[in-house]
Amino acid sequence: MMQEAVPSLTDVRFHGRGGQGVVTASKILAEAAILEKKWVHAFPTFGPERSGAPVAAFTRISPTKFTVKTEVYNPKIIVVIDPTLLSKPETYEGLVEGGILVLNSATEPKKEDYPPQAGEIWWVNGNEIANKHIGRTIANTVMLGALVKATGLVSLDSILKALGSYFKGDIYDKNVAAIKEAYEEVKKVE
Amino acid sequence: MAKVENQEVKGLTGDQAVAYALLNIDPDVVPAYPITPQTIIMEKFSEFWADGLVKTELVHVESEHSAMSAAVGASATGARVFTATASQGVALMYEILFIASGSRLPIVMAVANRALSAPINIHGELTDQLVTRDAGWVSFIGEDAQEAYDHTIIGFKIAEYPEVSLPFMYGLEGFIVTHALEPVYMLDKKTIYDFIGEFREPSNWVFAPGNPGAQGLLALPDYYMELKYQQEQGMKNARKVIPKVLDEFGEITGRYYHEVEPFHMEDAKYAFITAGASSGTAKAVVQRLRSKGEPVGMVKLRTIRPYPDEQLSELLKDLDGVMVVDRSVTFGSPASIQATDLASALLKHRKFPRVLSSAIVGLGGRDITEKDFEGLYEQLKKDVQEDVSRTHWWGVRI
16 A cells, blocks of 8 residues: 655654653644644654753644655744743754744744744743743643644644643643643734 | 454554554563663553553563573463564574574564664664574564554464464664654454464474473484475465465555555656665655656565565566665675665566666665655666666765
């Protein structure tokens, strides 16, 4: 059974630090897309993992099955989970023309501080929201709320369903509250 | 068996997919020794075991040599046995791989394909599996997490056919398959059980109380050769059994697999031969080139042993050029590992493309990109134009 390869792939890259659930964010997004009958390929930067070091993870999404098995070089969407990575040029490497940035930032970003090819810049104070609801400044799930509002890549509902395979009970509820707040609060830089 | 509708779909990495297949196979014995990138297979399976979801005897051993030795011992008692390893782990098992096949034990093993040391590297490469091609195992390579799941089930069925009675290994490439999440369609316990069936003891004899006997005996020049000939008969029988099992599996799942899978080979003048994860990338490139009118196709190779020589020679005869895209390495050989096999197959059947080139690509986990395949297509056309078969170290900095 040979599948036809399709070209309409959306590549998302998440940036954070080891221990912040960057890979988990990429997988929750992928599982949400699977719930919507989309096809996905989600993976971390391959190799040894080091707590605190910058890490990236990827989710590739398409409405239909695709077979390409390559790493992601030119993401359409970049999600920055850790604010200390906002000022690093390598965070935005390969962003496609007209690409979308979804940033965890305490203050409104200035367009001129970001790569010119960024078509849209969205921002939310993810650390504050995470701290408020979860009691820790780990914004991986929070930024998924911001991401789906900014891009409509999957529905908020699907994210919350997919979240259920990673968190249960009280911690699930807290994450849901945080995700919903980020969904409401995220703003586009005009 | 009828097709199973509404198969549960779950986002799983390749390693997790293997563990989920094992959950519903519930093998009798699993000897385990960890090595990246296989680790998650056993981690996940251990969770199932700890939760009481499988009845398996999970044996923690002190090395891969011991893992395969334990597998041999357990299989000789008539148990259904699974293990998994990679890279240096396969290499350490090497001695016992021959004992498993020579003793005709239907052990199933996943290989999370990883480059061999030195220098040390944990990433994807097929050399670890390809160097076992003379060890007498039926050997498959898969492209994605779904195929890793499916091969786990298919493997037991093929290995345990009485007329095959050979161990079965199957590859899933390190990280790009083992650690990458994809949608995986799964089967329920009863369907898997009905498909694989009761364990059919391949030999007339197993270690059991009240059934005295011996195994692993001495066979001197008077008998050794006959026993090796019987092993080859088992491999020959596997050639007949494999398509039957794959068909049956297709009927249940809707996923029809073949030993070789041609894609856009109609009227092709040029073709890639691929195995494993890069096959998916090749499909996308072939499709794009076709839409531009380029006469190119590809054949994905699923079975490394037994080697599908007849099908390949039929598909590749009279082509202008063939490029074997080989994520493995051998040294001082006439061509890449897979191209050497292919050349023998073509000569045996006396059906040839004009040029048979090979490319050594993606060693140590280096990404094999769409651009690589586009470049390899141009290179193949150049080789044909110059009428030379070459081995290319593709993308290497010299």
